[in-house]
Amino acid sequence: AQKVTQAQTEISVVEKEDVTLDCVYETRDTTYYLFWYKQPPSGELVFLIRRNSFDEQNEISGRYSWNFQKSTSSFNFTITASQVVDSAVYFCALSEAEGRDDKIIFGKGTRLHILP
């Protein structure tokens, strides 16, 4: 069965610190997609990244970076030089590529507080 685990329920850091959000996933599929979404207090899920299971290259986008390690089934997300606007709930998610639908399995989320 597919499962996404975000062990960190809540994290608080001081502005400008770096912070890493952990994500571990389980799947029996050989082809799958991994995602990170941000959910600010407004409630809308904001898409951050989609990663194909065959693409293990790490990715950097501005202050955001993602470390995909298939050997440990992890897809961690790092925010460098955090800002107060980064405060939100972050969800890691998984979608299989071989099923009829492309439903997304979400983790329970990590609530990130960036303190000024």
Next chain:
Amino acid sequence: ETGVTQSPTHLIKTRGQQVTLRCSSQSGHNTVSWYQQALGQGPQFIFQYYREEENGRGNFPPRFSGLQFPNYSSELNVNALELDDSALYLCASSLNTGVEDTQYFGPGTRLTVL
């Protein structure tokens, strides 16, 4: 802004009532998915519609039903509301190409069942 809109923003119903939530997809998207997000939890997949046909369903009872219209807008209907149905309901639209299927979410409808 994802271009996905949902209405209403908030809704209060009583147990046993029926509710209809609406979603307008991003322009050009032919697939819509609905998720339920209880307080403090991640979203849970309810079902997905592709070109007006149900394309997959999560572990939700039949009193959760949906429709997708020719313009790809969608409705989620919930009958015989229960207290546990109180949640944020999110719809997401995507273009089902098998290559780039990223789902873009709307702002959600917060349903409270009393």
